[in-house]
Amino acid sequence: MHGSTTDTVLKISNVTKSFGQVAALKSMRLDVRRGRVHTLLGENGAGKSTLMKILAGVHSATSGEITLDDQPFRPANPQQASALGLAIVFQELSLCNNLTVAENILATREPRKFGFINDTALVAKAKAIVAELGLPIDVTEKVGNLSIAQRQLVEIAKGLSHDAKVVILDEPTSSLSDSEAEILFDIIGRLKSRGVAVIYISHRMEEIMRLSDDITVIRDGEYVSTHDRNDVTIEALIALMVGRRMDEIYPPPIHDRSKASAADQRPVLAVERLTRDGEFADISFKVDAGEILGFFGLVGSGRSEVMNALFGMKNASGTVRLDGQDVRFRSPAEAIGRGIGFVTENRKEEGLVLGHSVEWNISMAALPDFTGPFGFTRGGAERKAAAAEVGRLAIKTRSLDTPAGALSGGNQQKIVLAKWLLTRPKVLILDEPTRGVDVGAKFEIYKIIRQLAAEGTAILLISSELPEVLGMSDRVVVMHEGVLGATLAGTELTPETIMAHATGFQS
Amino acid sequence: MTQQTAAQAALVRALKQYGGIFLSLVMLCIIFSFLNPRFMSVVNFMNILQQVAVIAIAAFGMTWVILLGEIDLSVGSIIAVAGMVGAQCFAFGLGFGPALAVTLIAGALMGMLNGVLTAKLLLPSFIVTVATMGIYRGLVSLPTNGAPAMIDNATWTAIGTESFLGLPIIIWVVAVLFVINQIVLSKTSFGRRAYLTGGNREAAIYSGIKVDRLKIIIFMISGVMAAISGVLLSSRLFSAQTNAGMSYELDAIAAAVLGGTSLAGGVGTMVGTLIGALIIGVMNNGMNMLSVPYFYQLIVKGLVILVAVWLDVRAKQAKR
Numbered sequence: 001m002h003g004s005t006t007d008t009v010l011k012i013s014n015v016t017k018s019f020g021q022v023a024a025l026k027s028m029r030l031d032v033r034r035g036r037v038h039t040l041l042g043e044n045g046a047g048k049s050t051l052m053k054i055l056a057g058v059h060s061a062t063s064g065e066i067t068l069d070d071q072p073f074r075p076a077n078p079q080q081a082s083a084l085g086l087a088i089v090f091q092e093l094s095l096c097n098n099l100t101v102a103e104n105i106l107a108t109r110e111p112r113k114f115g116f117i118n119d120t121a122l123v124a125k126a127k128a129i130v131a132e133l134g135l136p137i138d139v140t141e142k143v144g145n146l147s148i149a150q151r152q153l154v155e156i157a158k159g160l161s162h163d164a165k166v167v168i169l170d171e172p173t174s175s176l177s178d179s180e181a182e183i184l185f186d187i188i189g190r191l192k193s194r195g196v197a198v199i200y201i202s203h204r205m206e207e208i209m210r211l212s213d214d215i216t217v218i219r220d221g222e223y224v225s226t227h228d229r230n231d232v233t234i235e236a237l238i239a240l241m242v243g244r245r246m247d248e249i250y251p252p253p254i255h256d257r258s259k260a261s262a263a264d265q266r267p268v269l270a271v272e273r274l275t276r277d278g279e280f281a282d283i284s285f286k287v288d289a290g291e292i293l294g295f296f297g298l299v300g301s302g303r304s305e306v307m308n309a310l311f312g313m314k315n316a317s318g319t320v321r322l323d324g325q326d327v328r329f330r331s332p333a334e335a336i337g338r339g340i341g342f343v344t345e346n347r348k349e350e351g352l353v354l355g356h357s358v359e360w361n362i363s364m365a366a367l368p369d370f371t372g373p374f375g376f377t378r379g380g381a382e383r384k385a386a387a388a389e390v391g392r393l394a395i396k397t398r399s400l401d402t403p404a405g406a407l408s409g410g411n412q413q414k415i416v417l418a419k420w421l422l423t424r425p426k427v428l429i430l431d432e433p434t435r436g437v438d439v440g441a442k443f444e445i446y447k448i449i450r451q452l453a454a455e456g457t458a459i460l461l462i463s464s465e466l467p468e469v470l471g472m473s474d475r476v477v478v479m480h481e482g483v484l485g486a487t488l489a490g491t492e493l494t495p496e497t498i499m500a501h502a503t504g505f506q507s
Numbered sequence: 508m509t510q511q512t513a514a515q516a517a518l519v520r521a522l523k524q525y526g527g528i529f530l531s532l533v534m535l536c537i538i539f540s541f542l543n544p545r546f547m548s549v550v551n552f553m554n555i556l557q558q559v560a561v562i563a564i565a566a567f568g569m570t571w572v573i574l575l576g577e578i579d580l581s582v583g584s585i586i587a588v589a590g591m592v593g594a595q596c597f598a599f600g601l602g603f604g605p606a607l608a609v610t611l612i613a614g615a616l617m618g619m620l621n622g623v624l625t626a627k628l629l630l631p632s633f634i635v636t637v638a639t640m641g642i643y644r645g646l647v648s649l650p651t652n653g654a655p656a657m658i659d660n661a662t663w664t665a666i667g668t669e670s671f672l673g674l675p676i677i678i679w680v681v682a683v684l685f686v687i688n689q690i691v692l693s694k695t696s697f698g699r700r701a702y703l704t705g706g707n708r709e710a711a712i713y714s715g716i717k718v719d720r721l722k723i724i725i726f727m728i729s730g731v732m733a734a735i736s737g738v739l740l741s742s743r744l745f746s747a748q749t750n751a752g753m754s755y756e757l758d759a760i761a762a763a764v765l766g767g768t769s770l771a772g773g774v775g776t777m778v779g780t781l782i783g784a785l786i787i788g789v790m791n792n793g794m795n796m797l798s799v800p801y802f803y804q805l806i807v808k809g810l811v812i813l814v815a816v817w818l819d820v821r822a823k824q825a826k827r
Contacts, residue, residue, distance in 0.1 A: 353706035
């Protein structure tokens with residue numbers, strides 16, 4: 001064991017970091033103690049990533065001091081940081097899909113024999129690491145064959161397999177289901193008992209309150225305050241983080257749907273016995289104009305697969321009726337043409353072209369509307385429409401010509417929303433619309449969703465965050481292992497009932 | 508006042524985008540004019556433009572393909588096939604118009620095969636076009652068993668040898684194709700779709716862009732551009748040669764990449780590609796005038812491409 005469990009292992013004092021004229025960090029400080037989980041809390045752009053990159057040796061601090069075990073800590077690169085005992089599990093996946101789990105976990109540190117990689121030792125060593133962490137993963141499987149959630153667990157195993165004194169976990173649960181998150185929490189518990197200090201970054205308040213020992217709030221690149229977990233409430237933390245009181249997390253509906261007349265409740269989309277072998281079976285639901293239908297299920301329950309089939313990305317049997325007419329989309333182009341929009345799960349992979357401008361990204365799905373005679377783009381109309389969406393959704397960008405990749409996560413997500421709003425969809429599918437988005441931007445996105453519903457758009461809201469589904473939906477469809485668990489409404493909408501159906505404990 | 512500032516802003520933008528590569532071109536010209544006083548003359552520049560035409564036109568097509576994140580290595584072979592198709596059309600007694608139409612259709616079909624194999628069989632375009640490069644090159648020899656075929660159609664040969672309004676026709680062809688390609692790329696929805704798909708294929712699919720169709724059309728454009736290059740080359744040679752256009756695909760790729768087209772896709776312009784083609788043309792011409800042996804030319808050309816691309820990449824990184 002590493003001595004007593006209360007002494008400081010990592011100390012950050014008065015650290016500043018400037019990029020040119022812009023100060024990203026101003027007098028940052030942090031005191032991380034052995035065997036404790038220290039959460040770093042702040043909105044996107046508050047400076048968490050910059051601080052982590054300094055610790056990882058990606059950036060160097062402009063001024064200030066960092067010590068690890070009372071020794072000055074200034075790693076020149078991530079390899080050095082990890083050799084000195086600081087392991088980072090980044091939010092963005094850094095795995096090679098065509099290598100096996102074992103090869104990824106031990107990348108650059110493969111056991112060798114006569115200069116060649118010793119495969120037997122490699123697999124044995126990786127197996128030991130995975131077993132110690134209690135991960136249900138076959139180390140000889142190719143990473144490309146794993147689900148996103150499993151990849152995240154591999155990423156964590158890779159970060160933890162170094163003999164680290166301090167482990168940084170940057171939003172490790174953002175793509176994990178609840179049961180997979182439990183595995184992670186279990187791992188964190190083991191690390192604590194071994195005397196390892198954990199720096200934890202997350203936007204999920206419930207899990208922060210559950211896991212943390214200490215919580216430090218930062219805002220606009222500055223240190224705000226540090227609290228013992230037992231002396232603070234979620235509401236107080238949110239207020240500190242955004243610098244103002246956040247009275248509600250979920251805005252109320254603009255119209256009360258329970259008072260809507262029967263004539264208003266016409267189903268826009270009706271799906272019957274939608275089936276795709278090996279992915280989902282007998283999925284039936286309908287959604288009315290102006291209704292928000294929540295979709296909840298654990299990772300792997302087939303929610304995204306159903307939506308992909310609805311959107312014409314994949315074939316499926318069964319019937320789909322749009323405004324009472326049978327439809328069968330063979331491509332997204334057809335689905336978009338008939339008024340379906342799809343805010344996909346991963347904005348960087350399927351949502352945005354990061355290298356191109358905000359304007360081009362916003363007009364992307366509505367390009368036929370901006371095409372004039374001989375295929376020429378109607379540049380003036382396009383620019384006006386994009387500017388209007390930027391204004392309506394309060395997207396913070398220097399100009400319409402700024403590359404989408406230069407914006408913060410919340411603003412990028414708003415661009416994806418803007419892209420679909422321009423197509424004037426009758427049905428809008430939102431797959432994890434607030435993933436990796438800070439509290440302030442979340443609230444704004446929820447307001448936009450409410451506004452769309454009030455204007456008569458039928459909304460399918462898919463989310464892994466139970467509070468989000470509960471807070472926003474009129475009714476909730478629960479999926480479990482590719483089949484429909486239940487459709488719940490009114491008083492049935494409780495966390496307990498939804499989880500019971502999602503985990504299959506109730507049928 | 509505002510107009511002047513708008514013009515200035517446009518100039519600054521152009522300098523930022525093409526400054527590095529344009530500077531390389533100017534520097535090469537200065538070096539060659541010191542080494543050989545006859546280099547800096549209108550007549551010689553006309554010469555360079557005519558020599559570079561075949562590469563430049565093939566490079567316009569290549570720019571579309573690379574923009575999409577693909578590659579077309581069959582371009583040189585298509586150039587040769589086009590010349591041979593033209594020659595055979597005349598041997599069958601067709602006139603200029605029908606022969607030209609058949610030649611361009613042949614180019615389109617060869618490009619279409621590349622596109623269909625890439626898009627529908629999900630094969631990498633590098634592999635597909637390595638294969639079709641061999642197949643098309645072999646097809647050239649079928650009609651004549653490897654012998655060259657003479658072309659005696661006066662209109663066809665006039666393209667490469669006559670002038671119109673004081674400028675060689677071949678330069679008019681390059682200019683017109685440059686303008687058309689640049690306008691389609693920058694001003695139409697088709698061009699926009701190419702940029703978006705090259706930038707992120709998945710996002711393009713989810714936004715309703717039919718990327719398979721787009722890919723096939725773009726390989727067809729590359730095929731047609733190569734066929735036009737083949738027409739020009741055969742008209743200058745008065746014949747179709749079975750080894751015509753050999754390794755021209757590499758010059759076309761070099762021109763596009765020198766001009767700032769990203770092999771990762773999503774970035775590139777015809778303006779840049781034209782400048783890139785001119786750099787290659789100036790190097791060929793300048794070294795020929797100095798009677799530099801061919802093998803030295805190859806070494807120098809390779810080094811200049813490395814340095815020019817490195818300077819450009821460095822300038823763009825510094826901007827960030």
